[in-house]
Amino acid sequence: MQRASYLFLSLFIILNYLTCRSFASExxxxxxxxxxxxxxxxxxxxxxxxxxxxxxxxxxxxxxxxxxxxxxxxxxxxxGTPVYQYYGKWPFYRFLGIQEPASVIFSIGNGLVNLYYFQLIRKKAPSTSHLRGFLILYTLLGMNAWLWSTIFHTRDRKFTELMDYFSAGLLVLYSLFYAIIRVCRVRNSLAIKWLGTVFVCLYVAHVGKLTIVSFDYTYNMYANVIVGACQILVWSGWYIVQMLKKGNNKSMSYARLGIISGLGVSLAASLELFDFPPIWRTFDAHSLWHLSTIPLTALWYMFLMEDLWHEANHENTFTSYKLLP
Structure with missing residues (x-):
């Protein structure tokens, strides 16, 4: 519960900071x-x-x-006077026309992590696992999100901004969907279809509001934070239940990877609170946030793969696949 409370606090602080920042560009x-x-x-x-x-x-x-x-x-x-932001961005040095070179490089790094685990899951995940396809889709949506992050930071245009926001929102929403079907052990194909339909409708309604009605930055941030908080609740509840089970601590020891990754993401996100003019007009808090998510994303996928193999072993007596010594 401490983890959930800490993450909720971080998300709330960051949300309010970003909301204020979105209207400030002196x-x-x-x-x-x-x-x-x-x-x-x-x-x-x-x-x-x-x-x-x-x-x-x-x-x-x-x-x-x-x-x-x-x-x-x-x-x-x-x-020695203040350095200002212009049009919501710090005065970065561009490179070959790229507006934010550091964020572009680190976004590519995150995309490559997703690509690596996409290939690893296809090769090593048990084909009979019901979670295998969902986890592969997870990596595909991750690659899509970081691709548009790369494009957006390369050239900030209205279209690239929308695609960056929509792709990130889709990944956040799917993360909650995956957490629910895993933690609640949803196996029935009809139930999965119904749940998937609900999530698709939510996403379509979200995108429709932002594109047809008006693009509300504050609403978009609140929507993503709420969905992210729900995912935290689902995984935190699962973790607490697993740790309370007698004699299960050893087999579920990989769960610490998820906790470390979650806390790491929360701490890394706090970089946004300490925003500062970019070092060498290249590295700002946002780019360093993207840098920090590279190892944290890898850690998260390690957790998800260990969990997939644990589930396969639990249900179908597969030999456990160990990523850890």
Whole structure:
């Protein structure tokens, strides 16, 4: 229960912080910035941009905003005045037209972890396990989410932003679906179909509200946090039950992987609370959060694979597959 309480607290604090942050972007409201951009557009546009900027759809106006943002940041650092965010982002150095190189690299790293376990599960998970297909789908949705995270951090456009949010939301919702069918041991195919239909409808309604009605950042964050909190409750309840069972501690010792991963994610998420101007204009709190989730995601899949083999051994007398010594 301490784990659940701690994670709930972290999620609540981060939610409120992000809600406030989403409406705060002082840099692009500064008269000096707007004057710089207007002057740059008038004197420099149109201009021939390099290949990578054109490839990633940078316009002359976008390039002026980037140039002014960097020049004002240079001045702020020289004078010791505050460094501002512009359009909700810190003034990162771009690389080959990529807006946030560090977040892109770390998003790719997370995607590769999902790809590795996708291949590992296909090769080593027992084909008779009812959870095998669901776990493979888990990794596919993980790869999709991190792919769009990579694209979004490469170039922040309305479409890439929506796909990043929707893909992440789908992964969070599916994580809850998987937790329910595993912890509640849902085996009946009809029950799984009905439960899946409910989750699909919830997701369609969520996406529909954000695309047809209006995109509400606060609502989107609350929805994801609530679903994530529900998943925490499901796994925490399962863990408590397993630890209370006499004589089961040894066979369920792998459960500690899930606890370590969950606590690690919660601690790593707290990086968002200590947001700071990017080190070397490259590494900010958000990019470091993406970096931290690489080993934590691997740990989570280790837990899920151990759990899959435990279930297979428990139900079908398979020989336990050990990822741990």
């Amino acid at each position: 840099g692009d409201d500064q008269p000096a910035f707007n004057h710089c951009v207007d002057e740059c557009v008038q004197l420099s546009c149109p201009v021939e941009l390099d290949f990578f900027l054109k490839l990633l759809k940078w316009s002359c106006s976008d390039n002026c905003k980037y140039t002014c943002m960097q020049s004002l940041t240079d001045k702020a650092l020289q004078e």
